[in-house]
Amino acid sequence: MTAGTPTPHRPRIEREGFAHLLRAEWTKFRTVRGWVIGLVAAALVVVLLGLVSASGSHASCGIGPVEVTCPAVPVGPDGEAVEDRFFFMHRSLAGNGSITVRVTSLTGIITYPPPNHDELVPGVVPWAKAGLIVKEGTRQGSAYAAVMVTGGHGVRMQHNFTQDTAGRPGGVSTASPRWLRLTRTGDTLTGHESADGTRWTEVGTAHLDGLPATVQVGLFVTSPGDLTVKQADLGGSIEQVRFTQATAVFDHVDLRGDAPGGGWNREAVGAAGTTDWERHHRPNGVRESGGTFTVTGTGDIAPLMDGQPVERTLTGVLTGLILVIVVAVTSITAEYRRGMIRTTLTAGPRRGRTLAAKALVIGTVTFVAGLAAATVTVTVGEQILRSNGNYVLPVTVLTETRVVAGVAALLAVAAVLALALGAVFRRSVAAVITSIMVIVVPHVLATVSVLPETAAQWLLRLTPAAGFAIQQSIPEYAHVTGHYVPQAGYYPLAPWTGLAVLCGYTALALVLAVLQLRRRDA
Incomplete structure (x- = not known):
């Protein structure tokens, strides 16, 4: 080869190498029955808990002792109540x-x-x-x-x-x-x-x-x-x-x-x-x-701020997220426990790329499962709420799509974060507990009225739980008097900003996981 002649085959080999890693990780995931069952269970939990919650919510208006159908709510030029x-x-x-x-x-x-x-x-x-x-x-x-x-x-x-x-x-x-x-x-x-x-x-x-x-x-x-x-x-x-x-x-x-x-x-x-x-x-x-x-x-x-927002149907997301965390963590810690990680790293000696393939697979399958679950839950849940006399606050198609796809993205990014923590700790219990403590617990503390409102808002600004802001459909209006706190479903960060905070923590955890993989033997 003469000087200055390019090497045309190396990029293709590298691309084929990563594609091979992806296929291997996907094959591994779909052939482990426990992981597939766990992810399906997470999706079903989101749907079932959401629909049960919607079924239990009833509303009506009364004239004296007589209950009647509530009057229609005015809708503005842009479709909002x-x-x-x-x-x-x-x-x-x-x-x-x-x-x-x-x-x-x-x-x-x-x-x-x-x-x-x-x-x-x-x-x-x-x-x-x-x-x-x-x-x-x-x-x-x-x-x-x-x-x-x-x-x-x-x-x-x-x-x-x-x-x-x-x-x-x-x-x-x-x-x-x-x-x-x-x-x-x-x-x-x-x-x-x-x-x-x-x-x-x-x-x-x-x-x-x-x-x-x-x-x-x-x-x-x-x-x-x-x-x-x-x-x-x-x-x-x-x-x-x-x-x-x-x-x-x-x-x-x-x-x-x-x-x-x-x-x-x-x-x-x-x-x-x-x-x-x-x-x-x-x-x-x-x-x-x-x-x-x-x-x-x-x-x-x-x-109008009084009514049921579309995300009220997604009450099962928190429980489903816990199951997603367990699946994501065990998808890597099980390899350490069984010694399979040596085979995995031998097939993909560039450990950063191997972890990226694992992250892409777990993130993709979780997103698909979450998207299906959120779509069914919101669509059917809204119908149930309305049939029970509840007024569902109208939002644009774009906003409802953002809520549904955003919840799927929330689950997917959280799964990648849990995977990275599994690679760092190499022990299922430690990684699962840590994941729940940094994602689920802050959200629970901030939304169940345990903490002062200011503390709750800062918790949802600074922790990975900020990602839950992606599901908020009704914005806070500065010219409308309201109690805009997490307990009422209002997050301190804008939807995409909150998800970006979760992505930032996930990126940091992936970097730590890569460093850990490179420093320690399998």
Whole structure:
């Protein structure tokens, strides 16, 4: 061979060598009955426990002693479940135009708050809202854009329930009023704010595709429930949500554009009856005096968080994961116990590649089994939940696919981590216990109300259990009051970030396993 001539056959030989290792490991796995049974059992556990859990969950609504089917939940423009309840003083606007108003007051009441629970107190919850809104119609869930003052988050521009943009902080009072303006140009809505009605600052812009030529525009007020969380004596927490009401005072109302029809309409959008307090004290509505409008409302315009998320059907994943860990660990420790590892390393003397082949096989077969189990469980489990009267929070096809495939990936990566720990310890009991301690136990501690909420969140940030975040389907919304803790199914890391943490630990364990294989004899 002359100088500079390449050697064309070596890469092919190396590829064929690794392919041979893969075939050998796959043959070894499928011919060991215990490993196959164990993996099938793990998949069945995920399905059976999930469907049993779904079958045991029932929900209904009642009118007095009579149980009835719960009313349909509004769905927003992007398919999410929403709460769309507020008082609306509105008129039609045909084509382009704008509406301007000055807000001089935002007050409210909170019913029966702690510690005494025996009186009404004045107060405005942080996400009480009052301002201007352009809405496709008065149907709940229809597209909208709004600019508003809030009880504790300054001026905001929000649209289509999930989108929120911050304006200037601060409250509103007679001495420090807030001017608001909302302008429509085609499908584009732009919100502005001003301290004096002369110098205006843009808050945000919303693009509402398919907005009809004629929309409803006007003033609105709403106030979500007051949430308090109390730590229980035996661990966990007790949540209480109380009725609230907000009242805003508007003046200098200026509607520009083609506004057909008569005067202002008054409507409680999404009203579902009234509370005893409203019937005997202050009902929602509008009072007008000399161009000043006092509007009172309750409810919220935001994503709905009450319901069953799709991952609620996957309660068997934790138990199935334990079986996966046992299979993954024994798939390598059994070779040490029986002396077969010498034959394996003789066939593949490059020990790193041999371990990679083992990892690829156990990861692939676990992913396939997990994907089948999660698909069946979520599909059938959702049907069972709905047939039992439960409301399953809708998600996009992409999100549901991510949950199903993500759970399969969680099981697969955890299996590889367990395999690597089996190579490090070379003893089944030590490797299985360690795997359970670093993956399963942190998740259990964080989600069963044993630890303080802050500790639980840090545990799911820093341990391999962070990977469970991949199954969360409903995100945390900064503009929706909620108890976003692991016990309620909310993880501190984003889904793919949490899975990446688990992958990082797995990569580290594989490196340690390779070093161990190279330093120690079989």
